[in-house]
Amino acid sequence: MSEITPLGLLPAPARSTRLDGAVVLADRCTLAAPPGLAPAARWWRRVTEEAFGIDVVPVRVDGVLDDAADVAFVVDGSLPPGGYRLAVGEPAGRVRVASADLDGAHAAAQALRQLAGPPAYRRAAAGARPVLPACTVEDAPGAPWRGVLLDVARHFLPKADVLRFVDLAAAHRLSVVQLHLTDDQGWRFESRRYPLLTQVGAWRAESTVGTWRTGTRDGRPHGGFYTADDLREVVAYARERGVTVVPEIDVPGHVQSALAAYPHLAARPGPHEVRTTWGISDDVLAPTDEAVAFFRDVLDEVCDVFDAPFVGLGGDEAPTTAWQERPDLVERAAALGYRTADGTGDVARLHGWFLARLAEHLRGRGRRAVVWDEGFGPDLPRDAVVTCWRGWSVAADALAAGHDVVLAPEQVTYLDHRAGDGPDEPVPVGFCRTVEDVYAFEPLPAAFRATRPDLDGPTAGRVLGAQAQVWTEHLDSGRRVDYATYPRLAAFAEAVWSATGDGGREPGGAASREFLDRLAAAHLPRLDAYGVEYRPTGGPHPWQRRPGVAGHPRDLAAERAAGGWAGVGG
Structure with missing residues (x-):
């Protein structure tokens, strides 16, 4: 991989060559792009003008590309979906971007920004000039779903922080941002039909500091929500960067904020309040x-x-204890044909029944439901996508049943888990997952796939890709989100972009060492210029520590020994 090091691109491309010389973009350089690729070209023009204080002049394209344009985007149907090819300095003094489609053009635009160096990540000119090293690059993603989840329910982030998160996801060529909009601790989506969801459910009286097991409260109200126009803006902003925003409304569990607003929907009667602690609630x-x-x-x-x-x-x-306590729900399960061995109603099956009704409704709106792997079962419609967080075995089961899946195992992809074992790690929860550990991630490892020949049948589903998770129980600000997310999300982005299932990126190996070198030399300076408060490779800065705040570390080796490929829920 040594040939990619001089370019410093991340994710690393499949093929690249560094040539002699460079292309210096002058003020009023010209840009040409066909209508189908215009959003990517327009985005690149804006960030380049902003960072370097130059004008990039669009020129009209009427069917035939003007070869005189300094920078040109063109469609090349011979490239794979999402693929692109860059030629910087060929022809001399010119930049040519070929892509299979708009997704490929977005990826190429991000690569061009990286080639311009750290100054390209600033919002105003600081005296630098846009210099692109002469090179050729050809690349394509390994999976269409390269995602990251942002949990804004546990701790609300202002809209500006969400837009920034989307921008950084796009900078790492991720294609999906999943917004976790509702949970026990807060409802963040404005419903005009049911306004109490935000009037009551969007704020809580206080928050737990650290693990819920300590019972430490801060006594400080917390809340916020996004209007419909706020979220339309987020969607449009993401679309301009080649990112799809997938909303998540969590049901039938993780709904305590909704039950505080509309208690008649609860399985248990009486008043309810927005939850102030973390963990799993049996209020469903x-x-x-x-x-x-x-x-x-x-x-x-x-x-x-x-x-x-x-x-x-x-x-x-979604615990079913409250359902079992209600004779009417037991009878309803029996009436629907869901019975236990002794003939009584099996309320556990009502979980699948409920999700299936909503999934069918979404299908009527032209959408596909996405559920976490507990939602997988005999009642789930086959077109629903299953996101597998507990391990790999449930992913294989869902694939064998014909579902498309997204791999999101907590053993690797939960970025709220601690990034180091040292005593200064802030709120040390979950497994210790270093940058190298995340870089070694394979969505569906070949060793595991070999144990499941049923995944090769004609009725099996597809692996759409993988997703990293940024849960925010212990991330109460944009700064804390930065610290947990980066640079591990950079490692995840490269892993899922180029995942083969065959490994080769194990910690300490040649590929891992090269990645760490490239990260330090080329990519961390980009994050510095952008203003990302990432976790330093040597451990947290003094101001990033949270002394005295209890976490809940978990032993990955012990849980893997007990659960194997199936994993063990925390």
């Missing part, structure tokens, strides 16, 4: 026709705001 929806109708209405509003072909329904961590 009653799986009734009324609850289905309510959330169909909410999802209609979601579909009016978000244009993604996918909508997340959650489906995870």
Whole structure:
């Protein structure tokens, strides 16, 4: 991989060559692009003008490309989906970008920005000139779903921080940002049909500091929500950067904020409050026709705001204890044909029934439901996508059943988990996952796939890709999000862009060492210029520590020994 080091691109391209010389973009240089690639070219023009204080002049393209343009984007149908080819300095003094489609053009535009060096990541000219090293680059992604989840329910982030998060995801050529908009601790999506969801559910009286096991409270109200226009802006901003925003409305568990607003939907009667602690709540929806109708209405509003072909329904961590306590729900399960061995109603199956009704409604709106792997079961419609967080075995089961899957195993992809074992690591929760550990991630390792020959059948589903998760129970500001996310998300981005299933990126190996060198020499300076407060490779800065705040470290080796490929939930 030594040939890529001089260019410093991340993710590393499949093929690249450094040539002699460079192309210096002058003030009023010209840019040509056909209409189908215009969004990517327009974005590149804007960030280049902003960073370097020059004008890039668009020239009209009427069918035939003007070869005199300094920078030109063209469509090349011979390239794979999402693929691109750069030629900087060929012809002399020119930049040529060929792509299979708009996705490829967005990836190429990000590569061009990287080639211009750290100054390209600043918002105003600081005396630098846009100098691009002469080179050829050809690349294509290994999977269409290269995602990152941002949890804005546990700790609300202002819209400006969400836009910044999207911009950085695009800079790493990720294609999906999943917005976790609702949970026990807060409801962040404005519903005009059910306004109490934000009037009541968007704020909580206080928050737990550190693990919920300590019972330490801060006594400080917390809240916020996004208007429909806010979220339309986020969607449009992401689309301009080649990123799809997938909304998530979590049901039938993780709904305590909704039950505080509309308690008649709860499985247990009485008043409810927005949850102030973390962990799993057994305060869940009653799986009734009324609850289905309510959330169909909410999802209609979601579909009016978000244009993604996918909508997340959650489906995870939904205890059924409260359902079992209600004779009417036990009878309902029996009436639907869900019975236990002794003939009584099996309320656990109502979980799948509820998700299936909402998934079918989304299908009628032209969308596909996305559920966490607890939502996978015999009642889940086959077109629903299963995001697998507990391990690999459930992913294989879902694939064998015909579902498309996204790999998101907590053992590797949960970026809220601690990044080091040292005593200064802030709020040390979960597994220790270093940059090298994340870089070694393979969505569906060949060693595991070899144990499941049923995945090669004609009815098996597809692996759409993988997703990293930024849960925010312990990330209460944009600075804390930066620290947990970077530079590990950079490692994830390269891993999922080029994943083969065959390994080769194990910690300490040649590829891992090259990545760390390239990260330090080329990419961290870009993050510095952008203003990302990432975790230093040697450990946290003094101001990034949280002394005295208890976490809950977990032992990865022990849990892997106990759970194997199946994993063990935390």
